[in-house]
Amino acid sequence: MVEKLAEFVANGELDAEFIHVESEHSALSAVVGASAAGARVFTATSSQGLLLMYEIMHIASSIRLPVVMSIATRAISAPINIWCDHSDFMAASDSGWIMLMGMNAQEAHDLVIAAYRIAEDPRVLLPVAVGYDGFWISHTVEPVYVLEKEEALRYAPKRVTWRALDPEKPVTMGPLASPEWYFEFRVQLQKAIEGSRGAISEALREFGQHFGREYREVDGFYTDDADVVLVAMGSVTGTAIPFAEEARKAGLRVGVVNVRLFRPFPEEEVFKHLENAKVVAVVDRAINPGSPFVGPLYSDVAVTAFKRGLDIPVLNYVTGLGGRAVLRSHLEAMVKHAYGFVGKRMRDVETHYGFVGVRE
């Protein structure tokens, strides 16, 4: 990603300062500094790089800077592995950033443009991360409509909507807050991310009006009459949708939910697609070792169902870690397993999670 941006800058197509930082920690620190000074900024990372940025991610959101970053989602060490899963993305999900996940290369591009509209919206002023599956999306070839600069700027015009560092009007950013004040800062961050939903919906809807590609926080496919609803994020949904069509021909009523907005988690929109299901099967590409919810997406989906009194089995299938391919046969195994729980309630389920596509 940054290599392409370097070409744009090298050819004069993008008028920008390109900072060749010595680490991801400095990458995020430099964009935080530049954003604080009033500039529109971008950076990108993955895996260990994201973990190195982790400290500064929290600071960027709490100083309320509209930083935009792409994350080619990848596994984390050890063992070292450069392939896809969602461990890095999920590790950053408590850092106060708005988080979107693209399901193909076009979305990886489009959501970055939408991210500026969201981040810089004066009602929001939060950093936005756009995830897209490492290798499956980042290193495969797909045709993409690239927006013209003018079009993109019409949709997301540059406006400094935040207080910037300016010698004419000096401000202090990133102060020390004692127990008398720190708590209020954190509550303000929680309120800001909770309150960002309207601006996110608006930005996604208007993206469709401008460019004809409308994105929603959550997509549902065949969920109205599905027995088993698969909930997933990222490129796996691209496998799941044709799989569901095929399964239906074989008499398995399968629905698919694609979670595009992960933070703030769109509970209502997700729930809408679960309420008619008999079993929910959540596909995770990461684990929270030792957590009662093994998969991080599962934890959010299960709580969403629980809060609304949906007493059906919500199951978790962890798959595709460290770049292992998630095939239709894997999805089929999940659905067939899930079918065994039709008619049951959550308390009837003994084991809520399982690994799919792993050696016994």
Next chain:
Amino acid sequence: MSSFTIASIPREELLAPGHRMCQGCGAAIVMRHLLKALGKDVIIAHATGCVEVTTSLYPETAWRVPWIHVAFENAAAVASGIEAAVKAMKRKGLLSKEKRVKAVAIGGDGGTYDIGLQALSGMLERGHDVLYVLYDNEAYMNTGIQRSGGTPLYAWTTTTPVGKLWRGEWRRKKDIIGIVRAHGVSYAAAVNFAYITDFYAKVKKAAEIEGPAFIHAYSPCVPGWRHEPHLTVKIAKLAVQTGTWVNYEIERGTFRVTTPVPKRLPVEEYLRLQGRFAHLTKEEVDTVQRMVDEDVEYINRLAGTVVIGPVERKS
């Protein structure tokens, strides 16, 4: 070294009173005069440390210039971003091209010698128009006097305590300007506020230079060095007079000592005012003296002449 006199020091205070730095704090003196020398057209990126926490306790601030603190190890990276933003916005006509806004990074010895060294190296290497100011109080004073790469030989700290086996710090202070110099920067200088006109002249020169510049500021610490608050400036002066600290600059490769000391005082006079060296035996004082002698010899070699003279003992 220049026409700068005490009378030229601006009256306007850009570091507001009411901050929570200790009585007799060296860093407070450094910051006050640093800001006076820099003037208003700066944006400061500050590393976590004593000065940061004592000047920015919400909802108050001592900074009358734009100021940001992000984390401990990244002041140079944050300042790189600020400088790049100012550059881009000037080019695009979003900021006035006439006015120079200088990006300044400030860090203590922990944030510079140790945890921030990588970010500092990156900033210097990339050639950002950033002035980096290191205020060196020779340990992590903010977190409780733990040793850093800037702690001198034999200094007591809470992590180099004096015990049955340990005699305080057992390693020598890292040559930070040597490291900076290796990046080929246009300007690097060591300053000591007991020589205030030299301090001003160097900060001004460093700020005016286009590209990365480095100021290493001597900064005594009352609780960390265990000295009386009224002795701060005296100790600062003794540091120079004993040759423990040398005021010098490296301007486009040319080395110059700006405060020559024809006759040095024995290092003991510097050490005995500080509780952190109270445990030193005669032999250990002699070891420190030999180390300072070696350092002085090195400085004289760089200067190409004897600018720091021999120790003159009072009879």
